Amino acid sequence: MYRDHTKVVQIGNRKIGGGNPVLIQSMTNTKTEDVEATVRQILELEAAGCEIIRCAVPTMEAAEALREIKKQIHIPLVADIHFDYRLAIAAMENGADKIRINPGNIGSRDRIQAVVDVAKERNIPIRVGVNSGSLEKELVEKYHGVTAEGLVESALDKVHIIEEMGYDNLVISIKSSDVMMCARAHELIAQKTDHPLHVGITEAGTLYSGNIKSAVGLGIILYQGIGDTIRVSLTGAPLEEIKSAKRILKTLGLRKGGIEVVSCPTCGRTRIDLIGLANKVEAMVQDIPLDIKVAVMGCVVNGPGEAKEADIGIAGGVGVGLLIKKGEIVKKVPEEELLDTLRDELLHWEA
Incomplete structure (x- = not known):
C-alpha cells in the first residue's frame, strides 16, 4: 500500500501520511x-x-482575518493562495497551518524562495497544487495534449523547485475533471514520490454528477492505497462534500462509524412509499453514532430474508410494518409508527 510509504506531515494538530487515516477536507465558500x-x-x-x-485568501484583509478565525475553530486551517506571494507570507504570519500554492503562478524564483523561507522558519507544510486546466504549454506540446504524464511531470517539477530550496515539508495535489486521467496520474506519481497526496476530482460538478464522478475516481485511487487526504468537490453546499466523503471512505472500509442504510429497489410488490421511507430513515440516522447496518425493505414477503445481513431493518406492507433483526421478525407495528419504532430501537441500541 503506497499510503504506508509516504512521509508523515503535521498539519496543525493532525498528522497525514505514513499510514495515518485518510482525512476529509472541504473549502469554505x-x-x-x-x-x-x-x-x-x-x-x-x-x-x-x-x-x-x-x-x-485573495486579499490582505482575508489573510489577516485568518488570525481571528483560527481562535474560534478546532481543525487545521489551510490558506489557498494564487498569484501573490505576499498573501502566502501574510497567511502564515496570521496562523495558517498549511498553505496551498501553485509555484507556477506565484512568480519568480525569488518570490517562491521568500514563501519557502517563512514556511521553513515556522515549519508550515506547503501543498503544491497542479491542475489539468493550467498545465504549462510546453508540457501540453511535449505530450500532445493534456495527459496524466504531463500532470505528473508538472507537479514534480514544482516539488523539485521547493526541494532545491532546502524544504521538503510538502503535500502534492494533481487534479483533473477527467476521472480516468486523474486516476492514472495518481498511479504514476505514487511510484515517483513519497510526499503525501491530497486527492480529489476537481470541478466534478453538481450534487448528482459530481458525486458519481468523485465516488468513481476516489474509489479507484484510494482502493490502490493512494491518497492521504480527500476532498469531494461539488457545486453545492460544503456540508454535502463531507457527507459524500464520509460515505466513500466507509464504503471502501477506510472509515468506521455512522449508520449505513441499505434499501431494496422498488418493484411491483411494493405497497408503501419506499422511496420516501428510505430517505426519511437516511436523514433520521445522521445524528445517531452507531456503526451498524440498517435495512429498509419494501415488502413483507422478501423483506425479512433480504434484510438478514443487516443488524436491524424495517419492511412495509399494507397498513402494517415489520421490525426485523438479523432476518427475524421481532415486532409488528402500524405502518405510520414504523419510523418512530426504528428510531427508538436505534436510540436504545445494545450491541
Whole structure:
C-alpha cells in the first residue's frame, strides 16, 4: 500500500501520511474577510466530520482575518493562495497551518524562495497544487495534449523547485475533471514520490454528477492505497462534500462509524412509499453514532430474508410494518409508527 510509504506531515494538530487515516477536507465558500460567517460555516463543517478546512485568501484583509478565525475553530486551517506571494507570507504570519500554492503562478524564483523561507522558519507544510486546466504549454506540446504524464511531470517539477530550496515539508495535489486521467496520474506519481497526496476530482460538478464522478475516481485511487487526504468537490453546499466523503471512505472500509442504510429497489410488490421511507430513515440516522447496518425493505414477503445481513431493518406492507433483526421478525407495528419504532430501537441500541 503506497499510503504506508509516504512521509508523515503535521498539519496543525493532525498528522497525514505514513499510514495515518485518510482525512476529509472541504473549502469554505464564504468571504474569508467575513470572520463571523466563515467561522459559522467551519463549525458546521466540523460537526459534520470535516477534519481539515481550506479558505481562499485573495486579499490582505482575508489573510489577516485568518488570525481571528483560527481562535474560534478546532481543525487545521489551510490558506489557498494564487498569484501573490505576499498573501502566502501574510497567511502564515496570521496562523495558517498549511498553505496551498501553485509555484507556477506565484512568480519568480525569488518570490517562491521568500514563501519557502517563512514556511521553513515556522515549519508550515506547503501543498503544491497542479491542475489539468493550467498545465504549462510546453508540457501540453511535449505530450500532445493534456495527459496524466504531463500532470505528473508538472507537479514534480514544482516539488523539485521547493526541494532545491532546502524544504521538503510538502503535500502534492494533481487534479483533473477527467476521472480516468486523474486516476492514472495518481498511479504514476505514487511510484515517483513519497510526499503525501491530497486527492480529489476537481470541478466534478453538481450534487448528482459530481458525486458519481468523485465516488468513481476516489474509489479507484484510494482502493490502490493512494491518497492521504480527500476532498469531494461539488457545486453545492460544503456540508454535502463531507457527507459524500464520509460515505466513500466507509464504503471502501477506510472509515468506521455512522449508520449505513441499505434499501431494496422498488418493484411491483411494493405497497408503501419506499422511496420516501428510505430517505426519511437516511436523514433520521445522521445524528445517531452507531456503526451498524440498517435495512429498509419494501415488502413483507422478501423483506425479512433480504434484510438478514443487516443488524436491524424495517419492511412495509399494507397498513402494517415489520421490525426485523438479523432476518427475524421481532415486532409488528402500524405502518405510520414504523419510523418512530426504528428510531427508538436505534436510540436504545445494545450491541
